[in-house]
Amino acid sequence: MTTTITKSFHVDHPVDAVWNNLTNPTQVVTCVPGASLTEQIDNDNYKGEVELKFGPVKAKYDGLITFLERDAATKKMSLKGTGTDSKGKGGADMKMDGQLSEKDGGTDVNVTMEVNVTGMMAQFGSRLINDVSNQVFDQFVNNFKKQLAGEQVDNTLSAGSMVGGMIKGFFGGKK
């Protein structure tokens, strides 16, 4: 069960500041809903946890996050995460490619995320996964913007609002 999401957004911060934030694991992970870092293995490899909830189905993935590419000159980064559900209900992996470019004094951020889930999440969540992933991504973007603005970020998972938001988006025509 693979889903690919591409998002572009603009932030009113200089490209270097955005770059530093996006490539700093401790900073960026605190923007991902339900995620936390548990251990740094080396400069490129980190251990962490991600909690996901699709309606009634909840999964907690223990995983490894690896920076495949962090090119400060071209402002291109690539990140891979692999995880297995701590209760043995399945696994997930994710690849994220980001590209920053300067625009009007601010920064354009282009991100493509490919998420692949196996097991119970794929079974029960197959119809929801795209929408929920979109929601998670939107929350991430909001958190990321807040963080750049120096605001407090709360990345606890609010699944109810996530599914609620999805339903609202569906009926309101806005996703």
Place this chain on the structure above:
Amino acid sequence: MGHSLKRKEDARFIQGKGRYVDDVKLPGMLYMDIVRSPYAYAKIKNINIDEAMKVPGVVAVVTGRDLEKYNLHWMPTLMSDTQMVLPTDTVMYQAQEVAAVIATSKYAARDGREAVRVEYEPMKPVIDPYKSLDPDAPVLRTDKEGKKDNHIWNWKVGDKQKTDDVFAKAEVVVKEQMHIPRIHVASIETCGCVADYDKVNNHLTMYMTTQAPHAIRTVIALVAGHVGLTEEKIRVISPDIGGGFGGKVPVYPGYVIAIAVSFLVGKPVKWIEDRSENLQADSFARDYHITAEMAGTKDGKILATRFKVLADHGYTDASANPSKFPTGMFSIATGSYDYDATYMECDAVYTNKPPGGVAYRCSFRVTEAVHAIERITDRFALEIGKDPAELRLQNFIKKEDFPWKSPTGWIYDSGDYHKGLLKAMDTVDYHQLRAEQAEKRKRGELMGIGLSTFTEVVGAGPSKDFDILGIKMFDSAEIRVHPTGKAIARFGTKSQGQGHETTYAQIIAEELGIPAENIQIEEGDTDTAPYGLGTYASRSTPTAGAAAAVASRKLRDKARKIAAYLLEVSEDDLEWEPGKFFVKGAPEKSKTIQEIVFASYTNHPPGMEAGFEATHYYDPPNLTFPSGAYICVVDIDKETGAIHVRRFVAIDDCGNIINPMIVQGQVHGGLTQGIAPAMYEELIYDEAGNILNGTFMDYLVPTAVESPKWETGHTVTPSPHHPIGAKGVGESPTVGAPPAIANAIVDALSPYGITHLDIPITPFKVWKALKEKGAI
């Protein structure tokens, strides 16, 4: 016979007094739940049971390594392949059993299941059967020494040279690629058992949802004989069953684990699947990819057929076929038509999917065969522009040509195909419908008429050809009539809702003249019932029903002797009418069957064995060949693809009918299970082997809402070799309905160049096809 006697068993079913496996509660009983794999293909790196063992009530967690110590981690399948009971190192499909948790309550067992931690190393699975034979596909069955690919077996039948020659010279050749999708046997009751091993007496009582209790007893003895469980120490009880449809023929790992655990701990162990486990892990049905070809003349004479099949069996061949028939009775695919050249070939392959496939309300792959021939026949009619009904009437085997030998070797016992189709056409007013369709087509509206005129092959079967693991496929009846003239009769078959308690009683009543309500029917307890191979493949009436008739006739012969003795006349002077013997020409001098039976215990002729009992093991001389002519009318909404089944007429010919009401019930149920794969059901897997519709939320089983009004009718062509001329009916409608529906839909869409759609034909599929052809 021929009476719509109300079903005797319904009194208990409608009052909630049925007794199913889950109703069995024994003192000290433990409960089992099963940890299942989230991956389609993975190495098991570690199974950590520490947390699970801390859950209050959990008494044990069993893994493949534990079973390995007793050599119980693998078991044979009915097709002589091997299947894991629990894996020691590799899982082969999503939802496969990984470990079993045993606890003092089912809730504790479920909590324990959630606490078992399994570490997997996922591997890239083989999901597409066509890719399973690629040279770079991983070899799945590395447990088989020397296995270098995923090919299981190749089967072929027919005359290849002759068929190829006919095709090469034929005026018209048509070809379609079809998939008969993998579907689930959605019985109301899931599978389960209570294994009760008594250590002191070294005796196992196995309550289980099985359609074939005696066969199961023998299989357990063969598998567990080495630990002292020999066949006389095993009693299998199959209580009331809430639907079987072939899905309760195989031995699932859960049964074996429950037996092993009960054997080791000396306590009863109950295992009942939940709905999702039943859907995701139990044997599927169908999953045949068929290339079908037909050759004929421009004016519509069928000359030859060719079928090439790729069978996706999942990770092991756990089909439930007679041993000599790896593709079951697929070779019935020549159909109801008179031609003599055919060639069929099938290759079976392994993939990372659940094992199977079972004969879901189908006499072993007949559904696949009938779909292929009926679809390609319509394709041929479309190609030459001939009405499909006319084309069928032109090609049918004629009534006077029976018994008819098919090009694949079957001897069709009897049939009158013209009569059946003409009756169906008359019922729907076929020519009027075609006129209406022509009008609608002018206006761009979509209306379709689909036919299916099938021949089934049921009642396995004659012992020279049919066996399961060597045991011949006869079946049995034992009748005991008590001194007061009331009877109990026991059978080797097992009803799962078919109404045996009524129909068997009616057969005995007809033959012996004892009222059906005074005949108690018992099945499903191996300690009391005579040996039999069970109920599936529409075999109960053809085999056990025949055994009941023959056993009754043995008793009638004895009754004649007793009557002659009592009336002091010669046996030849007696005449029989149901219920009594009387003296020819002096009907007032008579003895009723009740008087005769009483005499058999109180005043039997000198030298004659006392009592009134008979047993018969019936070995049918041939199979029976029920047939049917089905016509389906659909209206399709062009903009949405929505399909409305306006009419469905089913004319069945199942020979002589024992109970018309039960037959009608069977036909209604079967038709609904026919519309299911035609329009709704399919088990869908993604490329990683995740099942994408693993619950009833997503797996669409038709309900009363989706079911059209079924219009049923009959023609009666008795089987010449069956003692009461009956043929069996349970499966005909499931087999015959899907192609009628598919043909109707394709007929509606054919003006736009659409020649075939794979089932299930959903509104989206219709809409997409119309879109692709530029029709909308």
